[in-house]
Amino acid sequence: MPRLKHTDWPDRLWIVRHGQSAGNVARADALRADAHLIDLETRDADTPLSELGRRQSAALARWFASLPEHERPTTLMSSPFVRSRQTMDAVASALGTSRDEVLVDERLREKEFGITDGYTTAGIAAKFPELAEQRARVGKFYFRAPGGESWCDVILRLRSVVEVLRRDYVGERVLIVAHQVIVNCFRYLLECMDEAQILEIDRKADVPNCSVTAYAIDRQAADPRFELQVANLELPLEEAGVQATGAADRPAGPR
Numbered sequence: 584m585p586r587l588k589h590t591d592w593p594d595r596l597w598i599v600r601h602g603q604s605a606g607n608v609a610r611a612d613a614l615r616a617d618a619h620l621i622d623l624e625t626r627d628a629d630t631p632l633s634e635l636g637r638r639q640s641a642a643l644a645r646w647f648a649s650l651p652e653h654e655r656p657t658t659l660m661s662s663p664f665v666r667s668r669q670t671m672d673a674v675a676s677a678l679g680t681s682r683d684e685v686l687v688d689e690r691l692r693e694k695e696f697g698i699t700d701g702y703t704t705a706g707i708a709a710k711f712p713e714l715a716e717q718r719a720r721v722g723k724f725y726f727r728a729p730g731g732e733s734w735c736d737v738i739l740r741l742r743s744v745v746e747v748l749r750r751d752y753v754g755e756r757v758l759i760v761a762h763q764v765i766v767n768c769f770r771y772l773l774e775c776m777d778e779a780q781i782l783e784i785d786r787k788a789d790v791p792n793c794s795v796t797a798y799a800i801d802r803q804a805a806d807p808r809f810e811l812q813v814a815n816l817e818l819p820l821e822e823a824g825v826q827a828t829g830a831a832d833r834p835a836g837p838r
Contacts, residue, residue: 591749592809595756596798597656598769599643602636603792603828604666610703619706627693627700632669638825639793640670644677646819647758656758659684662691662765670793671760690740694764697731723785724778734781737768745772763790766815773798774811789829791817 609623623630632640647655659680661671668687675685699707699714708715711728718726727733748757759769767790771781790796795816800809820827 589749589809590800590802590807591753592800593748593752593755593757594800594802596748597758598766598796599670599758599760600763600766600790600792600794601632601662601664601666601670601760602639602643603633604630604636605633606630606666607792607828608633613703617705619703619709621701621703623701628664631665635826635828636666636792637669637673639820639828640673642823642825643670643793643819644673645823647674648677655756657755658686658752658757660686660688660691660757660759662693662761663687663689664693664762667691667760667762674758674760688744690744691759691761691765693762694734694737695730695732697728699728699731722778722782724782734764734768737764738771741765741768741772766790766796770796770814773809788815790815791827791829793820795819
């Protein structure tokens with residue numbers, strides 16, 4: 584696939600999915616019970632980390648803090664959703680960065696699911712059969728539930744984030760904590776993918792909670808490129824002996 588040739592990039596960019604959330608746990612419970620609705624009282628934006636998610640976030644924080652000082656993040660950016668903020672809070676604390684210094688950006692929020700929010704795949708098929716049929720026909724990349732977003736909609740808002748990174752954070756080391764679809768949509772943009780390529784990556788596996796996807800540029804190279812270094816690295820959890828998880832966020836349907 585094509586590589587990005589521009590040199591006006593951060594020196595390093597890490598994109599991390601939040602730790603396991605109460606929503607991830609509730610979704611797994613709903614799927615095991617073949618339920619139509621995910622049993623969760625909070626709205627998606629307010630859903631916190633699970634106990635395991637807090638341990639995962641602590642392990643992630645220790646991993647970033649263990650990096651040599653000249654390799655640690657210099658800029659922290661987070662989705663405004665509680666689970667991402669809690670994950671970033673752990674990292675910021677370990678790095679000695681105050682919560683007020685974290686850049687919270689609504690463009691990094693979870694994909695909006697619209698009227699299908701909170702439903703499992705079985706629930707969507709039962710409650711909204713015409714939407715299930717439409718999604719099967721047009722595919723998840725372009726499908727947009729009423730009141731929600733398609734992957735293309737998410738990509739559109741992330742394009743402006745990429746422009747900000749290139750304009751304001753050249754030479755910085757930027758850490759972003761967000762969500763599974765955000766990680767994959769950044770990959771689509773930064774690796775110049777097409778629909779088939781990113782959906783194949785998505786089909787193979789969920790993005791593990793607190794896994795690290797990283798990009799860097801070697802400015803001393805004859806032909807400097809901003810390139811993928813690692814995708815969905817689970818080393819921070821493995822080194823800490825903390826259980827890794829990879830369940831998708833809610834809903835269980837058209838993610």
